[in-house]
Amino acid sequence: MAQDIDHIRPWRRVDRRRSRKIMVGDVQVGGDAPISVQTMTNTPTTDVAATVAQIEACTEAGADFVRVSCPDAASTSAFRDIVRSSPVPLVADIHFHYRRALEAADAGAACLRINPGNIGSKERVSEVIRAARDNGCSIRIGVNAGSLERHLLEKYAEPCPEAMIESGLSHIRILEDAGFTEYKISAKASDVFMAAAAYHGLAEATDAPIHLGITESGGLNTGTVKSAIGLGSLLWAGIGDTLRVSLSADPVEEVRVGFEILKSLNLRHRGVTIISCPSCARQGFDVIRTVGRLEERLSHIRTPLTLSIIGCVVNGPGEARMTDIGFTGGGAGSGMLYLSGLQTGKLANEDMIDRIVSLVEEKAREHEALQADAGRNAQKPTRPQVAA
Numbered sequence: 579m580a581q582d583i584d585h586i587r588p589w590r591r592v593d594r595r596r597s598r599k600i601m602v603g604d605v606q607v608g609g610d611a612p613i614s615v616q617t618m619t620n621t622p623t624t625d626v627a628a629t630v631a632q633i634e635a636c637t638e639a640g641a642d643f644v645r646v647s648c649p650d651a652a653s654t655s656a657f658r659d660i661v662r663s664s665p666v667p668l669v670a671d672i673h674f675h676y677r678r679a680l681e682a683a684d685a686g687a688a689c690l691r692i693n694p695g696n697i698g699s700k701e702r703v704s705e706v707i708r709a710a711r712d713n714g715c716s717i718r719i720g721v722n723a724g725s726l727e728r729h730l731l732e733k734y735a736e737p738c739p740e741a742m743i744e745s746g747l748s749h750i751r752i753l754e755d756a757g758f759t760e761y762k763i764s765a766k767a768s769d770v771f772m773a774a775a776a777y778h779g780l781a782e783a784t785d786a787p788i789h790l791g792i793t794e795s796g797g798l799n800t801g802t803v804k805s806a807i808g809l810g811s812l813l814w815a816g817i818g819d820t821l822r823v824s825l826s827a828d829p830v831e832e833v834r835v836g837f838e839i840l841k842s843l844n845l846r847h848r849g850v851t852i853i854s855c856p857s858c859a860r861q862g863f864d865v866i867r868t869v870g871r872l873e874e875r876l877s878h879i880r881t882p883l884t885l886s887i888i889g890c891v892v893n894g895p896g897e898a899r900m901t902d903i904g905f906t907g908g909g910a911g912s913g914m915l916y917l918s919g920l921q922t923g924k925l926a927n928e929d930m931i932d933r934i935v936s937l938v939e940e941k942a943r944e945h946e947a948l949q950a951d952a953g954r955n956a957q958k959p960t961r962p963q964v965a966a
């Protein structure tokens with residue numbers, strides 16, 4: 579039930595733009611690959627233990643790969659150790675210093691975030707491209723409205739989508755002229771309208787995989803809203819192959835918000851999606867506290883499942899019909915439990931959290947066993963056909 583079926587609900591379909599596929603380590607980006615979620619560490623890169631711990635926490639939350647800043651030689655040296663301990667591929671964030679790019683590529687970066695137009699002479703650009711190619715690194719061209727080239731600001735008077743598109747295409751040209759095609763591109767701005775227009779323009783002009791982001795979007799609440807509007811509208815239009823939500827908050831929150839945006843658009847599923855009402859005087863139990871407790875206790879579930887927790891019968895039965903597990907408040911200290919959309923009986927409010935947690939865990943195990951079976955069957959050698 580967690581998976582939707584296109585032909586039954588065509589109004590939920592998102593037609594993704596066709597892009598080329600590239601690799602970030604062993605993660606596919608673009609084409610028909612799942613839209614990947616990434617974040618960036620904010621520990622000093624030279625503090626290897628703290629940076630690895632943050633990468634692990636982000637991976638646990640669902641990050642497919644993580645970006646690490648490499649501002650100086652000490653950082654690229656530490657980066658080598660971080661790569662060795664990281665459970666996911668790492669992107670090295672480089673600005674201007676071509677030597678950092680060479681060092682990071684050599685240290686095991688899966689991708690370099692660098693703008694080839696900003697690293698100086700043709701020889702230096704060629705060296706970086708050669709290092710990327712020799713080490714199997716892809717490159718992300720990261721256009722940012724806040725750091726556009728001087729000649730573009732003079733031409734357009736101020737940062738604007740046209741300037742961002744022109745900047746992106748000029749960096750693309752440098753890589754393409756060198757025969758390097760393992761790149762993706764981003765066009766970030768803190769202004770949602772500007773970023774969206776730039777992304778639409780780049781999506782038209784190139785088949786490169788697109789990395790989405792609204793830069794400097796603010797704290798957890800404001801940044802989540804802004805990112806959901808900006809990234810959400812682009813993803814809904816089919817644009818975007820990987821994303822980072824930029825928040826002035828713990829990188830783990832960036833990953834969680836990224837996944838929630840994808841889940842809301844039915845583009846990717848992970849863990850339990852809780853459908854819950856805001857609660858009001860009709861609630862048969864404390865909805866807000868219950869949902870908080872369930873979110874905590876179910877955070878270890880990776881299998882996509884839906885759970886409705888609704889305060890009363892106004893909307894409860896309807897939501898429960900569309901979720902894997904449902905609970906609807908009914909008054910007098912108990913509510914109605916639903917499994918796969920069907921009523922299964924009353925459940926006391928005080929037992930509800932424990933019971934729902936064990937039901938979700940049980941269902942997750944069932945789904946995982948089915949998936950494992952499907953995987954084994956897919957790997958079985960087929961019997962040779964005997965000609966009749």
Ligand code: SF4
Pocket residue numbers: 855856857858859860861862888889890891892893894
């Ligand atoms: S579902 Fe019931 S409890 Fe929840 S907000 Fe609506 S009326 Fe109130």
